[in-house]
Amino acid sequence: MVEKRCPxxxxxxxxRWFSELPSPxxxxxxxxxxxxxxxxxxxxxxxxxxxxxxxxxxxxRDSEIKANNPADLGSLTNLTDExxxxxxxxxxxxxGSAHREAAGxxxxxLTHIDSVINxxxxxxxxxxxxxxxxxxxTMASNHPAFSFHQKQVLRQELxxxxxxxxxxxxxxxxxxxxxxxxxxxxxxxxxxxETPINSVSNSLENVLHTSTHSMEESIPKRPSGKHSKGxxx
Numbered sequence: 001m002v003e004k005r006c007p008x009x010x011x012x013x014x015x016r017w018f019s020e021l022p023s024p025x026x027x028x029x030x031x032x033x034x035x036x037x038x039x040x041x042x043x044x045x046x047x048x049x050x051x052x053x054x055x056x057x058x059x060x061r062d063s064e065i066k067a068n069n070p071a072d073l074g075s076l077t078n079l080t081d082e083x084x085x086x087x088x089x090x091x092x093x094x095x096g097s098a099h100r101e102a103a104g105x106x107x108x109x110l111t112h113i114d115s116v117i118n119x120x121x122x123x124x125x126x127x128x129x130x131x132x133x134x135x136x137x138t139m140a141s142n143h144p145a146f147s148f149h150q151k152q153v154l155r156q157e158l159x160x161x162x163x164x165x166x167x168x169x170x171x172x173x174x175x176x177x178x179x180x181x182x183x184x185x186x187x188x189x190x191x192x193x194e195t196p197i198n199s200v201s202n203s204l205e206n207v208l209h210t211s212t213h214s215m216e217e218s219i220p221k222r223p224s225g226k227h228s229k230g231x232x233x
Contacts, residue, residue, distance in 0.1 A: 022131065024138040031142045060094060067094035073105040079116045085132045092139040103145035110140055113157055117164070130165045137161060 018026065034042065066072040073091060078084045088106065095102060113133070117124070124130035137158035141151050 024131070024134040027135070027138050027142060063090055064094040067091040068096050068099045068102050070102050070105045073102055073109075077109050077112075079109070079113065082128075082132070085136065088136060089132065089139070092136065092143060095143060095145050097144040099145050100147070103143070103147075103150070106140065107146060107150050107154070110136065111153060111157065113137075113161070124161065124165050130161070133161050134158070134165075 018029065021029065034045075037045065067090060076084050076087050076091070079088075088109070091102075091106065095106070124133060137154055140146060141154040141158055143151075146154065
């Protein structure tokens with residue numbers, strides 16, 4: 001369908017374009033695509049995702065338990081700490097869609113962003129700080145565990161962070177999000193929000209890797225052993 005409407009837009013080009021996006025835009029774009037899917041497509045994609053996620057089940061199991069435990073999440077309140085932000089990103093990635101109580105704890109933590117910036121002078125344009133906050137609020141504002149009202153509030157916070165970053169030198173750009181609109185015959189889909197384009201090195205994969213190591217320091221080591229590719233919980 002895409003190739004018929006946009007002859008010049010080839011799949012390899014889309015894959016290359018997507019692979020170069022930073023994590024906040026990847027998350028936003030994927031959620032936008034899911035909104036366009038019909039129910040049967042979503043069920044099929046769900047089965048594919050379930051199979052892919054099963055491969056990492058054992059390695060992420062301990063982190064997943066913590067991510068859905070309100071008591072553990074309650075200790076992750078210091079947003080000025082880079083390690084805490086990394087753990088919050090892991091928690092959002094592994095948070096189950098039905099865990100409303102855990103989502104409520106995360107919501108209360110994230111909505112303290114105003115006081116964190118104003119009282120502690122957190123600079124969003126320093127290092128990876130701004131990118132981490134963009135990813136945090138992009139993930140949270142799209143996560144099904146949060147209520148509609150909570151997602152609205154989180155989206156407003158995301159917009160505020162974008163404005164602060166723009167005013168301090170990190171100017172948001174939508175050139176990459178609007179790339180598809182340059183092809184003849186393509187209809188332009190307005191992105192949900194504008195997020196700045198930064199180095200792909202600040203990806204969720206790197207954040208997860210860093211945070212998982214920090215979490216493992218406090219987790220008893222399991223006996224060594226590799227989980228099978230098709231292993232099941």
